[in-house]
Amino acid sequence: MMVVSSTTAGQEAAASGRNAGGNAGDAAFGVLARLAGWSILLVMAGIIIVLVSGGWQAFSTFGPGFITSKAWNPITHNFGAATSIFGTLVTTAVALVFAVPFAFGVAFWLVEMAPPALARVIEMAVQLLAAVPSIIFGMWGFFIVVPFMAHYVEPVATRYLGHVPGIGLLFRGAPYGTGLLTGGLILAIMVTPFICSVMADVFVSIPAVLKESAFGLGETRWEVMRKVVLPWSRQAVMGGIMLGTGRALGETMAVTFVIGNSNRLGWSLFAPGNTIASLIALEFPESSAGSLKLSALLALGAILMVISFITLACSRMFLQRGIKN
Amino acid sequence: MSAQKVQAGATDGWQRGGAQAVRRRIVERLVSVLCCIATVVVLFLLFSILWTLVTRGAAGLSLSTFLHSTAAPGSGGGLANAIVGSCEQTLLAALLGTPIGMLTGVYLSEFSHDGKIVSFVRFVSDMMLSVPSILVGLFVYLMVVEPAGHFSGMAGTLALAILFIPIVVRTTEDMLHLVPRAMREAAYALGAPGWRVIVSICLRAARGGIMTGILLALARISGETAPLLFTSLGNLNWSTNLNAPMASLPVIIYQYAGSAYDDWVQMAWTGALLITVAVLATNIFARWWLSRNGTASS
Numbered sequence: 001m002m003v004v005s006s007t008t009a010g011q012e013a014a015a016s017g018r019n020a021g022g023n024a025g026d027a028a029f030g031v032l033a034r035l036a037g038w039s040i041l042l043v044m045a046g047i048i049i050v051l052v053s054g055g056w057q058a059f060s061t062f063g064p065g066f067i068t069s070k071a072w073n074p075i076t077h078n079f080g081a082a083t084s085i086f087g088t089l090v091t092t093a094v095a096l097v098f099a100v101p102f103a104f105g106v107a108f109w110l111v112e113m114a115p116p117a118l119a120r121v122i123e124m125a126v127q128l129l130a131a132v133p134s135i136i137f138g139m140w141g142f143f144i145v146v147p148f149m150a151h152y153v154e155p156v157a158t159r160y161l162g163h164v165p166g167i168g169l170l171f172r173g174a175p176y177g178t179g180l181l182t183g184g185l186i187l188a189i190m191v192t193p194f195i196c197s198v199m200a201d202v203f204v205s206i207p208a209v210l211k212e213s214a215f216g217l218g219e220t221r222w223e224v225m226r227k228v229v230l231p232w233s234r235q236a237v238m239g240g241i242m243l244g245t246g247r248a249l250g251e252t253m254a255v256t257f258v259i260g261n262s263n264r265l266g267w268s269l270f271a272p273g274n275t276i277a278s279l280i281a282l283e284f285p286e287s288s289a290g291s292l293k294l295s296a297l298l299a300l301g302a303i304l305m306v307i308s309f310i311t312l313a314c315s316r317m318f319l320q321r322g323i324k325n
Numbered sequence: 326m327s328a329q330k331v332q333a334g335a336t337d338g339w340q341r342g343g344a345q346a347v348r349r350r351i352v353e354r355l356v357s358v359l360c361c362i363a364t365v366v367v368l369f370l371l372f373s374i375l376w377t378l379v380t381r382g383a384a385g386l387s388l389s390t391f392l393h394s395t396a397a398p399g400s401g402g403g404l405a406n407a408i409v410g411s412c413e414q415t416l417l418a419a420l421l422g423t424p425i426g427m428l429t430g431v432y433l434s435e436f437s438h439d440g441k442i443v444s445f446v447r448f449v450s451d452m453m454l455s456v457p458s459i460l461v462g463l464f465v466y467l468m469v470v471e472p473a474g475h476f477s478g479m480a481g482t483l484a485l486a487i488l489f490i491p492i493v494v495r496t497t498e499d500m501l502h503l504v505p506r507a508m509r510e511a512a513y514a515l516g517a518p519g520w521r522v523i524v525s526i527c528l529r530a531a532r533g534g535i536m537t538g539i540l541l542a543l544a545r546i547s548g549e550t551a552p553l554l555f556t557s558l559g560n561l562n563w564s565t566n567l568n569a570p571m572a573s574l575p576v577i578i579y580q581y582a583g584s585a586y587d588d589w590v591q592m593a594w595t596g597a598l599l600i601t602v603a604v605l606a607t608n609i610f611a612r613w614w615l616s617r618n619g620t621a622s623s
Contacts, residue, residue, distance in 0.1 A: 029520035036428035037446045044449045047464045105363025129371045131608045133548025135575050139582050140374050220353040250457020252551040277459050301463050312455050
């Protein structure tokens with residue numbers, strides 16, 4: 001702390017030097033601002049250290065096999081991360097499969113087709129959808145979407161897609177309603193507004209002259225979008241999608257309600273499963289301090305941290321590059 | 326819009342064969358229809374959620390919802406302890422987070438002469454913006470709850486503050502960047518010291534935008550459940566003591582929605598309606614306020 005304040009005061013005095021009375025104030029303000037800024041680093045470092053050191057017991061007990069083991073058995077103290085990592089990745093993938101086309105459609109409509117007055121209202125509605133708390137999505141999903149899936153979507157999907165070679169495997173199994181597919185769909189609804197607003201921002205920011213010259217050549221709106229706007233904004237669009245991915249990976253409450261919470265790994269999207277976040281939310285209250293189970297949960301938390309870090313870092317990189325272009 | 330009319334006219338004369346022109350027009354129509362469908366579906370989902378909340382939640386709304394604490398199934402009760410607990414934790418988190426968040430935003434925007442570390446802080450703050458909230462709950466559990474030996478409202482407040490700060494950092498920095506350079510230079514030319522320029526000129530000019538950011542952040546953390554599960558835990562009795570487990574609306578919703586008692590499920594819907602109305606109203610108000618005041622000041 002001594003080092004901090006002395007260098008700060010020195011810098012400020014050297015930098016300003018215009019007003020003797022302001023120096024003390026400047027020094028104090030500089031210290032405050034720097035302390036606040038560096039406290040962010042401290043919190044982030046704290047989160048990483050706490051998760052990794054808490055999960056160390058699990059990592060050292062099970063070794064690298066922790067990540068590939070499908071076990072989750074509190075009685076025999078045998079824990080593995082494979083099923084929950086699998087569930088996290090599958091639900092996120094399902095979410096993206098549905099969210100990206102919808103987000104693109106809405107963004108395209110908002111930017112190119114909607115009357116401006118209507119576009120403003122719809123944009124507001126999309127942002128409100130993003131503001132709805134995740135627990136509401138979970139509850140709505142549990143009481144409305146799950147029965148709908150069990151009665152209509154899943155039986156129909158099994159009937160028509162269950163026999164298709166290859167992907168048919170994904171659509172077999174008892175229609176419980178809860179499961180990886182429902183979890184992914186709820187996540188899709190939650191991340192669509194995020195991806196959509198990034199896309200709309202990017203599509204608006206393209207220089208008008210690029211679009212106008214393409215229109216001038218007689219291109220249709222779709223051709224301008226596909227051949228001019230999308231290539232120009234590719235990076236930023238990827239950044240937006242990654243941002244949505246990051247949200248989907250760590251979402252807890254909405255998924256916990258509809259995923260079915262069972263520790264299994266298989267091809268069927270209808271089968272109940274779990275994600276890292278839902279497993280932590282459910283099992284953490286039942287694990288005693290210092291137990292191997294707690295350590296395994298913290299290790300899962302550390303893994304989730306790493307996955308979402310990589311995603312978010314990619315997102316930031318893409319967005320910055322996209323904006324610089 | 327005029328560009329499209331020109332384009333529609335140009336297509337007929339310019340194209341070689343009629344078949345390709347027809348195909349292009351069909352694809353264009355098809356994409357337009359699909360985009361409209363996508364928009365309608367997204368809007369329909371939003372209205373489905375709101376409709377479900379209103380139809381199922383309104384039945385449980387009465388004066389006793391706001392006046393009584395949660396009670397055993399079958400014996401009535403309300404949500405008063407949860408509402409007060411939610412307000413207390415959210416507002417305290419905002420009180421704790423606002424100065425730190427604003428100072429960090431100022432640091433990122435005005436102290437760029439500090440070099441690489443500033444962009445590193447910006448990077449970390451952006452990461453924290455999207456860190457899974459349940460991990461923040463785990464962190465606070467291990468740092469505060471486990472050493473103290475009991476769950477507490479203070480721990481919940483801390484977890485919410487950690488989620489609150491990065492949002493305020495982001496808006497503060499963005500809004501400070503919008504303050505015109507000439508305004509700062511004018512203040513410096515009058516002999517104001519650096520900190521006075523930042524506090525009285527820059528922050529003042531950007532206050533509309535920053536206030537909006539704070540309101541949006543408030544709305545965001547008031548609906549958070551995951552970080553509260555392991556920190557303030559929830560409390561079925563009336564308690565405003567920060568050193569004891571504290572109830573909150575999202576946690577009550579989580580506990581009640583999965584229960585087997587009809588009146589608890591009803592109470593969960595009512596709580597869900599209350600929190601959604603509060604969050605969405607704050608959002609609408611903040612955006613309306615920004616559109617009125619934000620542009621005038623910057």
